[in-house]
Amino acid sequence: MNMQAEATDTRTAHAAAFADLDFDLLRRYVQVIRHKLTADQYLYHAGQPFQALYFVHSGCLKTVELADDGRDQVTGFRMRGDLLGIESIGLRQHACSAVALEQGEVWELPYPAMLTACRELPELQAKLTAALAEQIRQDHAWMLNVGTLNAEQRVASFLVDVAARYARLGYSARHFILRMRRTDMANFLALKHETVSRAMTRLDDLRLIAVERREVRVLDDAGLRRMAAGCAS
Amino acid sequence: MNMQAEATDTRTAHAAAFADLDFDLLRRYVQVIRHKLTADQYLYHAGQPFQALYFVHSGCLKTVELADDGRDQVTGFRMRGDLLGIESIGLRQHACSAVALEQGEVWELPYPAMLTACRELPELQAKLTAALAEQIRQDHAWMLNVGTLNAEQRVASFLVDVAARYARLGYSARHFILRMRRTDMANFLALKHETVSRAMTRLDDLRLIAVERREVRVLDDAGLRRMAAGCAS
DNA sequence: CGAACACTTGATGGACTTCAACCACGGTGG
DNA sequence: CCACCGTGGTTGAAGTCCATCAAGTGTTCG
Numbered sequence: 164m165n166m167q168a169e170a171t172d173t174r175t176a177h178a179a180a181f182a183d184l185d186f187d188l189l190r191r192y193v194q195v196i197r198h199k200l201t202a203d204q205y206l207y208h209a210g211q212p213f214q215a216l217y218f219v220h221s222g223c224l225k226t227v228e229l230a231d232d233g234r235d236q237v238t239g240f241r242m243r244g245d246l247l248g249i250e251s252i253g254l255r256q257h258a259c260s261a262v263a264l265e266q267g268e269v270w271e272l273p274y275p276a277m278l279t280a281c282r283e284l285p286e287l288q289a290k291l292t293a294a295l296a297e298q299i300r301q302d303h304a305w306m307l308n309v310g311t312l313n314a315e316q317r318v319a320s321f322l323v324d325v326a327a328r329y330a331r332l333g334y335s336a337r338h339f340i341l342r343m344r345r346t347d348m349a350n351f352l353a354l355k356h357e358t359v360s361r362a363m364t365r366l367d368d369l370r371l372i373a374v375e376r377r378e379v380r381v382l383d384d385a386g387l388r389r390m391a392a393g394c395a396s
Numbered sequence: 397m398n399m400q401a402e403a404t405d406t407r408t409a410h411a412a413a414f415a416d417l418d419f420d421l422l423r424r425y426v427q428v429i430r431h432k433l434t435a436d437q438y439l440y441h442a443g444q445p446f447q448a449l450y451f452v453h454s455g456c457l458k459t460v461e462l463a464d465d466g467r468d469q470v471t472g473f474r475m476r477g478d479l480l481g482i483e484s485i486g487l488r489q490h491a492c493s494a495v496a497l498e499q500g501e502v503w504e505l506p507y508p509a510m511l512t513a514c515r516e517l518p519e520l521q522a523k524l525t526a527a528l529a530e531q532i533r534q535d536h537a538w539m540l541n542v543g544t545l546n547a548e549q550r551v552a553s554f555l556v557d558v559a560a561r562y563a564r565l566g567y568s569a570r571h572f573i574l575r576m577r578r579t580d581m582a583n584f585l586a587l588k589h590e591t592v593s594r595a596m597t598r599l600d601d602l603r604l605i606a607v608e609r610r611e612v613r614v615l616d617d618a619g620l621r622r623m624a625a626g627c628a629s
Numbered sequence: 630c631g632a633a634c635a636c637t638t639g640a641t642g643g644a645c646t647t648c649a650a651c652c653a654c655g656g657t658g659g
Numbered sequence: 660c661c662a663c664c665g666t667g668g669t670t671g672a673a674g675t676c677c678a679t680c681a682a683g684t685g686t687t688c689g
Binding site: 228230231234250251253258285288292293298311312393 | 461462463464465466467468469471482483484485486487491492514515518521524525526528529530531532533535536537538539540542543544545583586625626627
């Protein structure tokens, strides 16, 4: 998938552009507030006043979109270097919820201060805009996957994506621990958890990965990628 | 530029915030170039250099995400007041393609000029940022729908959305002509065109709408909305 | 230790896809 | 003018994949 010089895999090039931000400089304009999170803790609820963005310093969170009739949809997972809350920019209240999957730490960036900082630091403005655009591309890649891939392929694609994100953070792309439950993966991939479970064991049977609950070992990276693309085999 | 108090229905509040832009003012900074489009004409192809955003002045276009293996996914439809190309901000090349569904006119806004204009006009910067965030919310709403609704409900939801967009443009929300083929609707909704066709006739049988090919009359707005939400009945 | 939760696996049914035929419309050219 | 063809849309029948229901295993934590 050339098409795009860098950003080859648009889903991995994601908002992590924010990771290399100069926080010392930023702190001159914005009072950065640290928050520790425990597993299952809400960072913010849909409907709460939108007042800040959040930079993930450690841990993993999920964002959940919910309808008034109770339907819910996991729209993404965020790790170190990712920005949270950007989807609510321009609103008075958060459009979705963010929940920690494990303990971790986020840095709160009050939005009004960010706005003024953006005027002083064109670089910051550019990064924020880039993060927003990147989020759109990530979502579109998701649409493509969910709209065109079957269950096994979606799960394979998800694993390839997770591996790439770990690699980007300096961890192993070959061996990692999933941070989310099967239910969360399933919801994100528009499947049921039983289907995800079966897909995982199938990928295991095919010797593409070795799974044991949340522990994943990538045995055949190329094969997994082939599966993640539309390849029938 | 209100910061939109409403946006209850995030899918309809969309990027049209750009519609009320002061183009006379903008023209001082940006050379706005008009382009006529005919049906099926590409405004830009994925992979082409990204150099401008486009404001839709008339007509309707679809944006299409494509994978190297040939899979493709319609990620949205754009009408008057909508902004095109924002998903490629931060890249050198367009991340997706944009195709006209009928004849129309778009206004090209060269991106470098837009960037400098944004420095001079904070209002413009705010609108661009808001448009990006709104696009994310639209995409997340789509994810929620595709992830949780069955075929009939998705089609109902789509029609409610289209009706709202027409209403916003001053047209009838009760009687309109769809601009896209069944295949495009189906692709967008992650279904097959036969399924969309069947869903449409089912909604017709239920007296929620009256369909004849692309012509749609909304007979029971409340019922259609109920169907579009997760209501079983 | 036991209860709650997460995950796996099996059996069944249903919703959507696939394949196929048919119809309606619009344009073209004989 | 109308036969002809291509495209888009509808409808039917059969097949497939995933959801659902259900049971059972493993793990974690009070």
